[in-house]
Amino acid sequence: MKKSLLASVIDQWSVVPPVETADLSGKTVLVVGANVGIGFEASKHFARMQPARLIIACRNEAKGKVALAEIERETGYNGCELWIVDLANFASVTTFSDKFKREGGDLHILVMNAAIVQLVYQPTADGWESVLQVNHLATSLLSLLLIPQLVAAGEKSSTPSRIVIVSSDLHYWITPAKEVEASTTPLETLSNEEWCIPEHMQSRYNESKLLNVLFVRALTDRLQSITPLSAVAVNPGYCYSQLRRDWYKKPTFSFARIAVALNERLLAWTAEQGSRQLVFAAVGGRDNEDNMKAGYVNLGRLIEVADFVLSDEGRKFQNTVWNETIDILNGVSDKIAPIVQDYLVVPDSSIN
């Protein structure tokens, strides 16, 4: 579908449906990027549903401890655990997943919420452009590495497990540049320092949110329908949070800062309102699980994704990005290949 800017503005002025609730007793929920903003608010909602374990994964221990104490204080829930992961560092992600394999047990709900916005090229220690690594590569890496724990949980439960990837309506308004779409290694092209001029970095965050939608759909294409695991993308809506923290470091009367402040004043929901979308993606729509698979949640219901994603070019791009993502992640962890082998199948549509 084509979603106009006006349609998104109308969404922002709509009444946000109340938070979905579910019985999470005996279940494990993992929220990545949970110390502030939408992930923090979603964690509080999950805590109120009393899961057996709620793991909040944060990159900064001190901030994580403050968040954990706040979750306990506000909800009275005492099963919250703080684990450390930095998505800008592949080794941190693989260490995290190794620890999860040893100590995490089965995983029923994974919410991949962490993301950054950055308008200037900054490579990570792994050599990838930061937004691309945090928002897409590491998000995909952790999601794939945790598939065995998610499937194990789904097999023992009456409801399939869920992977929720937090995307954005911005995916409607971006298509890859021609050079990127034509490339056999689009991620490498996108990450290349020469490509990452300020003009191209303007759209980097939007591109990463499109990659999130493509990942959810590509993964769903490769999960057999009997696998008790559903992957869902979600738009939390435009919310007050720390996502645009860099704008608030600009001089008080700069155009960028005033524009963001004005936009937020006119349109933004609270992070709590945004978090309800994540919760719906994680526990909602159980009456029609098949519908939720590869779904895109907006305002507490499923809506169609961008026309580009549904187009032939979009599907071709999706498969190219999937193959490149797996190639890259195979170089990061020797656990990716066996997971792809054991849990995923090659869909007909991947033959370009």
Ligand SMILES: NC(=O)c1ccc[n+]([C@@H]2O[C@H](COP(=O)([O-])OP(=O)(O)OC[C@H]3O[C@@H](n4cnc5c(N)ncnc54)[C@H](OP(=O)(O)O)[C@@H]3O)[C@@H](O)[C@H]2O)c1
């Ligand atoms: N806010 C919006 O208007 C909006 C709109 C559409 C979609 N979204 C999406 O909603 C999600 C949540 O964003 P938000 O608005 O709540 O932003 P936020 O307040 O900035 O929260 C982002 C979270 O991700 C964490 N994070 C960032 N980089 C990380 C890394 N390298 N490793 C581990 N964690 C990392 C942050 O930790 P630190 O505090 O340590 O940085 C923070 O906990 C994102 O996926 C975003 O793209 C937001």
